[in-house]
Amino acid sequence: MPQGAVGTGLLYLWYSKNMATVQKRKGSETRELILGFAESAVLEKGFAATSIDELIAAVGITKSGFFYHFKDKSDLAKALLRRYLDAEDAILDDLFGRADELNEDPLHGFLVGLKMLAELLADLPATHPGCLVAAYCYQDRLFDQSVRDMNREGVLSWRARFRKRLDDIAERYPPTVDINLDDMADMVSSLVDGGIILSKAVRDKGILPGQVMLYREFVKMVFATR
Amino acid sequence: MPQGAVGTGLLYLWYSKNMATVQKRKGSETRELILGFAESAVLEKGFAATSIDELIAAVGITKSGFFYHFKDKSDLAKALLRRYLDAEDAILDDLFGRADELNEDPLHGFLVGLKMLAELLADLPATHPGCLVAAYCYQDRLFDQSVRDMNREGVLSWRARFRKRLDDIAERYPPTVDINLDDMADMVSSLVDGGIILSKAVRDKGILPGQVMLYREFVKMVFATR
DNA sequence: TGTACATCAGTGAACGCGCGTTCACTGATGTAC
């Protein structure tokens, strides 16, 4: 989820280092640059308002150069989401993987992971740049079915990821209340996506990590050892 | 928040009744029609992709007719958000007002209100059409400062609304855990905005009310009478 | 080691369409006297 900021940040860094000296780039590097600028533009203005002209101006190629990398604009949309979903997955795999290594109890591992997630979110330099899934949701009609399906699968993969953890926890710590674990898994996505919106709207980057910490509190109460 | 659906639905109804027989409309009715079509278009495709042409085609006036009602497109954006925020406020006032009448205990009143909110959301004919605040957040750069400020105030008014309730509850039922009540008030917005996104992405209208009911569970646990 | 050809990563010019905005004008209804 924080990939927006991290990825974009790295790209800018790369850009200032490698572009200052004019030199031949590899095609895949240009493609990555386009995707990087496109992602932050889409999160700030939406897909329709992000023009190919502004992307090529930022990257320093001509329009035909763009169409060498993407067959049309909707191909860009697809590549953007694919890249975003993969990056998100990698970050969560890494983060919760590290949390698990530190702790073999499923509940404690999850709580540590949530804390690390909140800290990662709190350490972003500015407010979270946004979630592409959310952005695409609110521009649904712009995309074809394959993109909408990717978006759906993205959400469902988060559900599956956290549902699995909750199942492992529930096995050892029976819930103190009657609760739907799919809903509780979805709650992570809800609070992150909702928290991003609140942080952006209020312009207070603390709100998002605060919401994650509240979820952590909720988990502790649901699986409290009485 | 459900105003999107409810409002739009009513407008369509009005439209089919009153527009079938060609007759002179009052200007304010035309304006409302424009706003209704614009709102659902913006929630489906974003503001930039919503053209004045499509709105006037839907309403049945010429382009100049549009500019009689709105001085430019950004004036439409402003009117859209103003109307949305007011409608949302009215709905919440009404809903929690009714819940309070049924119950004088602040905790029980809140729990009843949350239940009613979840039911209202569950009873929508389709997935929730979306929250304009969230849509605008993800198209930030399209709007001027006054619109961004309206969005901010919208979120903060939800915080104040629910914070007040939580304070009243906490006075009678001391929280069982150490918790930031501002964050807990924001959680309603988070879960509603996040839940809308999940419901839209997964195309399952049950997710949103499910998230509200989880919040209700959380409130019960935080203010549990031991 | 040299040459032939293929692939990669683009360039440059042109295209037409849709967009938001402006301007002079209008016909029906409302109001003042």
Added chain:
DNA sequence: TGTACATCAGTGAACGCGCGTTCACTGATGTAC
């Protein structure tokens, strides 16, 4: 009750700019023999 004027709710035509897309072409690098 009749007339003069104002306001309301639009119309019609034109504007230029920016957009996504296409097409024929190119110069540098990689690969086969």
